[in-house]
Amino acid sequence: MNVEIICTQCGMEAFLKREPVYDGFKKTGEELSCSACGAVFPSEENVPFKARERIPEIFTDADRPETPDIFIEGENRVICRYCASYVINPFMQFCGHHKKEIQATDTCSDFSLAPENPAPPVF
Numbered sequence: 001m002n003v004e005i006i007c008t009q010c011g012m013e014a015f016l017k018r019e020p021v022y023d024g025f026k027k028t029g030e031e032l033s034c035s036a037c038g039a040v041f042p043s044e045e046n047v048p049f050k051a052r053e054r055i056p057e058i059f060t061d062a063d064r065p066e067t068p069d070i071f072i073e074g075e076n077r078v079i080c081r082y083c084a085s086y087v088i089n090p091f092m093q094f095c096g097h098h099k100k101e102i103q104a105t106d107t108c109s110d111f112s113l114a115p116e117n118p119a120p121p122v123f
């Protein structure tokens with residue numbers, strides 16, 4: 001398998017050459033060199049391996065939906081997200097009935113369906 005490098009000597013995208021070094025008949029090490037110009041790298045740490053291309057991080061917190069979209073049809077009947085008391089702001093989700101922080105997926109015995117719900121669950 002070829003290992004890609006960007007040579008510090010010739011600046012080329014090349015491959016790392018590994019050649020065994022012998023002292024007589026005994027292998028004493030490996031010589032690491034550039035396939036393009038033959039520059040020898042003294043050790044593995046000196047090899048200018050080509051960095052793997054990374055997927056740029058284009059998503060930020062602002063791109064995430066405000067509530068996790070993990071609901072399965074039929075399981076979203078009495079969860080706080082659809083309740084009239086459900087309040088959401090940038091910092092927390094809040095139950096206006098119990099005056100406490102809640103999660104959209106919490107369920108509640110005091111659930112009352114929000115009248116303005118854009119997608120009312122089917123009972």
Ligand SMILES: [Zn+2]
Nearest residue numbers: 007010034037
């Ligand atoms: Zn080179």
